[in-house]
Amino acid sequence: MALKTYQKKRNFKKTPEPAGKIKASGKKLIFVIHRHEASHLHYDFRLQINNVLRSWAVPKEPPAEKGIKRLAVQVEDHPLEYAKFHGVIPEGNYGTGSVKIWDAGFYELKSKTKNKIEFILQGKKLKGNYVLIKTSYGSKPDKSWLWFKV
Ligand code: MN
Numbered sequence: 001m002a003l004k005t006y007q008k009k010r011n012f013k014k015t016p017e018p019a020g021k022i023k024a025s026g027k028k029l030i031f032v033i034h035r036h037e038a039s040h041l042h043y044d045f046r047l048q049i050n051n052v053l054r055s056w057a058v059p060k061e062p063p064a065e066k067g068i069k070r071l072a073v074q075v076e077d078h079p080l081e082y083a084k085f086h087g088v089i090p091e092g093n094y095g096t097g098s099v100k101i102w103d104a105g106f107y108e109l110k111s112k113t114k115n116k117i118e119f120i121l122q123g124k125k126l127k128g129n130y131v132l133i134k135t136s137y138g139s140k141p142d143k144s145w146l147w148f149k150v
Helices: 004-008 079-084
Strands: 029-037 039-049 052-058 069-078 085-088 096-111 116-122 127-134 142-148
Touching: 004 069, 039 069, 039 079, 039 096, 052 079, 052 142, 085 127
Parallel strands: none
Antiparallel strands: 029 039, 029 096, 039 052, 052 069, 069 142, 085 096, 096 116, 116 127, 127 142
């Protein structure tokens, strides 16, 4: 199942994060961006795809304007209810540190292939047409994508 990796990494008796039970949401697709102050500050970009949140860790602030390209390293799918999660993951747990919602909203999927996702974000900070495209750049080439506004 899509959430197996997510659930395996965490002990839900010790972290306030959701275990992942909700199977479906409304008709509109959601996205969320978490600001995660873990061992390294990063942003987690999450798009609802097939009733989970497909997730990417982005080492720098998300691209609010055209011309900025961000490396986005795909991580494990997260449950839909993670979109509402914010708080502190206690020490000794996976992803220890503070998690805040940096932006959230709905999005419209324009196209999706194995290597490219085109979508329109309707958030507070991020609005407009975006692309995620597979790249072999970075230290995890099989998980690396580039994320930018078009
Ligand atoms: Mn994270």
